[in-house]
Amino acid sequence: MGAEYSAVRAPVRVGGGGVLLRGVQLARPPAWEPAQALSELIGLAYEGIGEARPWFTLAERLRQLLGAFNVTITLYHHQDRPIDIQVMALDPHDRTDWERAERDARERFGHVELLRAETVAPGTLIEFGPGDVEAECAAFMTSLGVGRCLRSCFAEPGGMRCWVDVVRGLRVSGQAFVEEERSLLLELLPHLSRALGLYARLKREEAEKAVYEVSLDHMSLGCLLLDGNARVLCVNRTAGAIIARQVGIELRQGRLLVEERGVQRALEGAIAKVMAARARGEAACPGELVRLRTRDGMLLGILVEPVPPAPYYQGVQVPSLILHLCELSQCEAAMQAPRDHSPELIAQLFGLTRQEARLAAWLGAGRSIAEAAEQMNIAVAAARNYSKNIYAKLDIKGQTDLVRLMCRSVALLR
Numbered sequence: 080m081g082a083e084y085s086a087v088r089a090p091v092r093v094g095g096g097g098v099l100l101r102g103v104q105l106a107r108p109p110a111w112e113p114a115q116a117l118s119e120l121i122g123l124a125y126e127g128i129g130e131a132r133p134w135f136t137l138a139e140r141l142r143q144l145l146g147a148f149n150v151t152i153t154l155y156h157h158q159d160r161p162i163d164i165q166v167m168a169l170d171p172h173d174r175t176d177w178e179r180a181e182r183d184a185r186e187r188f189g190h191v192e193l194l195r196a197e198t199v200a201p202g203t204l205i206e207f208g209p210g211d212v213e214a215e216c217a218a219f220m221t222s223l224g225v226g227r228c229l230r231s232c233f234a235e236p237g238g239m240r241c242w243v244d245v246v247r248g249l250r251v252s253g254q255a256f257v258e259e260e261r262s263l264l265l266e267l268l269p270h271l272s273r274a275l276g277l278y279a280r281l282k283r284e285e286a287e288k289a290v291y292e293v294s295l296d297h298m299s300l301g302c303l304l305l306d307g308n309a310r311v312l313c314v315n316r317t318a319g320a321i322i323a324r325q326v327g328i329e330l331r332q333g334r335l336l337v338e339e340r341g342v343q344r345a346l347e348g349a350i351a352k353v354m355a356a357r358a359r360g361e362a363a364c365p366g367e368l369v370r371l372r373t374r375d376g377m378l379l380g381i382l383v384e385p386v387p388p389a390p391y392y393q394g395v396q397v398p399s400l401i402l403h404l405c406e407l408s409q410c411e412a413a414m415q416a417p418r419d420h421s422p423e424l425i426a427q428l429f430g431l432t433r434q435e436a437r438l439a440a441w442l443g444a445g446r447s448i449a450e451a452a453e454q455m456n457i458a459v460a461a462a463r464n465y466s467k468n469i470y471a472k473l474d475i476k477g478q479t480d481l482v483r484l485m486c487r488s489v490a491l492l493r
Contacts, residue, residue: 109259111144120144120267124274133278138168141245145260148173148224149246156196156242161185163196170248173224180223188216196242201234202268206256227254229261233268235276237283243271292316298489301404303335304386306396309350311335318404326374335402342371349383353400357385378408424492430472438465442478443485 120137127134134152142150148170155164162181169177184194192198193207194216208227209217226249234240243264247254292315295302301318303311310333314322322328327338337343349367356364366384373379382403389397426436434455441451452462466478475481485492 109144109257113259113263116144117263117266120263121270124267124270125277128274128278128281132166134274135166135168138166138243141243141264142168142170144263145229145245145256146247147245148248149177149244151177151242151244151246153196153242153244156240158189158195158197175223184219188212188219191216196230196232199230199232199242201232201240201272202265204229204231204261204264206230208254221249224248224250226250227256229256229264231264231268233271233275235272235279237276237279239275239279241271241275299405301402303402303404304398305350305400305402307354307399308395309334309347309354309400312396312398318402321379321404321406325377325379328371328373328379337371338374339371342369345369346381346383349381350400353383353385357388357399360388376408377406380405380407421492428488428491429469431469435465435469435472438462439469439481439485442466442469442481445482 120140123137123140124134127137130136133154138150138152141147149167151165151167153163153165157163162178162185167177169175188194191212193205193212199205206227206229209220209225212220226247228247229245231243232240233243245256245264247256292302295315296317299317301321302315303318304313306312311330314330322330322335329336329338335346337346346369349369353364353367364385366382369381369383371379371381380403382405384401384403386398386401422433422436422440425431425439426433429436429439431439434457437455438451441454442448446454448462448466449459452459455462469481470477473481473484475484
């Protein structure tokens with residue numbers, strides 16, 4: 080920015096209870112209007128929640144406003160980890176390997192309290208530079224081009240704590256941060272805390288969604304979420320795999336399309352019927368079933384159900400329908416092995432040997448003793464002996480009971 084500042088002779092801490100400045104004199108005020116800059120940064124603090132790299136735009140704008148060559152937002156810090164999880168805005172000409180620099184700092188200067196992020200309390204600031212640490216550490220900071228660092232912390236009620244580091248380089252004449260700059264960051268911190276609370280809440284909901292998606296994948300149930308215009312919002316892994324390997328069904332331009340026209344009309348009719356029931360507020364809409372035979376002979380089932388309405392939520396991307404997609408039959412090529420059934424897990428769950436577990440997987444998939452023996456490359460007599468051991472250990476009467484047991488246990492065996 081071209082402003083001239085005198086050097087700071089000692090660390091400066093700023094908290095909600097007041098400001099302590101040692102040897103800081105403003106030679107020339109910052110080249111921005113405080114109220115306008117704060118308003119812009121507050122907006123970026125809340126908009127940053129939805130960025131792929133959270134708050135990167137905010138970090139970059141802070142870097143520009145405060146004349147820094149590096150602004151880093153630390154989203155996760157643990158003193159026992161070699162590096163933090165960070166979002167970093169850098170000077171375009173900076174070629175420093177900051178990940179390696181952080182590892183070196185942890186190993187060599189982890190004992191320097193001034194450098195430890197956890198010592199900065201939420202809502203406070205601390206400033207430091209090479210002149211505030213021991214000679215070896217000062218040389219290390221200087222080698223990285225660090226002149227002064229202004230560090231702050233913000234937190235949310237759930238325990239998530241984050242830090243902002245604004246770093247000025249040695250090439251800037253006079254490195255001290257002045258009162259207007261400190262005040263700007265202090266006034267921004269409460270908004271960052273609120274934004275962090277929203278961010279943490281969204282991440283918890285995303286984690287819950289991921290857990291349920293994994294559960295559906297374990298059950299081999301495909302799910303497609305549709306908006307109010309019947310356009311696909313998201314597809315779980317199982318649905319994507321089913322669509323990819325079947326001929327005659329595809330996702331194109333945000334739509335689930337079926338090659339057979341009669342089935343496509345039936346699917347569109349089911350979607351329209353369930354959508355209308357949802358719009359009327361019918362709480363007990365049973366859903367609509369569509370049956371599809373693909374070109375290669377696979378039988379698929381599609382269940383169209385409404386998503387419960389979300390109060391106070393509207394827009395073009397509101398989730399409205401869910402399509403459950405399931406393979407009801409399997410072609411010969413897909414039956415070369417019981418898909419995803421680990422013999423080790425079957426053995427562990429049912430107390431079987433590995434060979435017994437392999438046979439149980441084949442029999443549970445509907446294969447006969449002879450077919451299973453052929454796949455396992457063993458004699459049919461040996462397979463029969465294994466099957467007797469399986470039935471005795473599981474206290475069941477035969478293959479029909481084994482199939483039922485395997486079907487009930489499928490979510491644990493993938």
